Amino acid sequence: GQQVMQIPQYQHVQEGEDFTTYCNSSTTLSNIQWYKQRPGGHPVFLIQLVKSGEVKKQKRLTFQFGEAKKNSSLHITATQTTDVGTYFCAGPNGTSGTYKYIFGTGTRLKVLA
Amino acid sequence: DSGVTQTPKHLITATGQRVTLRCSPRSGDLSVYWYQQSLDQGLQFLIQYYNGEERAKGNILERFSAQQFPDLHSELNLSSLELGDSALYFCASSVYSDEFGGYTFGSGTRLTVV
Numbered sequence: 001g002q003q004v005m006q007i008p009q010y011q012h013v014q015e016g017e018d019f020t021t022y023c024n025s026s027t028t029l030s031n032i033q034w035y036k037q038r039p040g041g042h043p044v045f046l047i048q049l050v051k052s053g054e055v056k057k058q059k060r061l062t063f064q065f066g067e068a069k070k071n072s073s074l075h076i077t078a079t080q081t082t083d084v085g086t087y088f089c090a091g092p093n094g095t096s097g098t099y100k101y102i103f104g105t106g107t108r109l110k111v112l113a
Numbered sequence: 114d115s116g117v118t119q120t121p122k123h124l125i126t127a128t129g130q131r132v133t134l135r136c137s138p139r140s141g142d143l144s145v146y147w148y149q150q151s152l153d154q155g156l157q158f159l160i161q162y163y164n165g166e167e168r169a170k171g172n173i174l175e176r177f178s179a180q181q182f183p184d185l186h187s188e189l190n191l192s193s194l195e196l197g198d199s200a201l202y203f204c205a206s207s208v209y210s211d212e213f214g215g216y217t218f219g220s221g222t223r224l225t226v227v
Contacts, residue, residue: 033215035215042115042203042218042221043156043205043216043218044115045215045216045217048214048215050213088155088156094169099169100168100169101146101216103148103157103158104155105155
């Protein structure tokens with residue numbers, strides 16, 4: 001079945017350092033979504049990428065969808081303590097009308113002040 | 114407040130018991146999704162309902178069942194509970210069943226089986 005893997009599993013950075021998490025799918029994706037889950041919280045939708053090679057920015061966060069639409073990345077510039085949490089990518093699985101999103105394994109980010 | 118309401122927030126029960134988790138989707142959303150998150154694990158898709166009908170199924174155990182009611186709220190029933198069922202159960206909702214725009218998650222129900 002479809003698998004969505006993320007690396008690294010954990011990342012500790014000093015505040016102000018950059019951070020990148022990578023997402024790889026075993027199958028080509030029509031789109032990919034990214035979520036953030038704060039410690040003790042629930043996943044919150046960040047963004048969706050649809051086009052091959054697409055790059056989107058949200059302030060210090062840069063999201064990229066690979067040319068082959070099988071991988072994606074999230075890069076955070078100059079991390080802050082508010083960036084702490086687990087970042088998940090999610091790819092759709094199924095046919096139209098029966099979609100469900102398969103979540104990646106997640107990358108847990110800790111930011112040291 | 115995300116607009117998706119899950120009750121109860123916490124549940125402690127014994128092995129072999131049965132529990133019901135409830136979810137009210139965000140106003141206007143027709144789809145409800147259930148996910149299981151075990152300790153330090155990712156989100157495992159269980160089942161999806163759209164406007165009262167089951168639309169997609171994941172690795173949901175036969176001991177688990179769900180339904181979506183005419184008012185669009187959903188319930189997840191877990192029976193013959195085992196220690197390994199202890200987890201955080203999230204409900205999410207979206208407007209349609211093919212979702213561009215992301216899911217809105219509730220705050221979850223933490224189930225502890227003792």
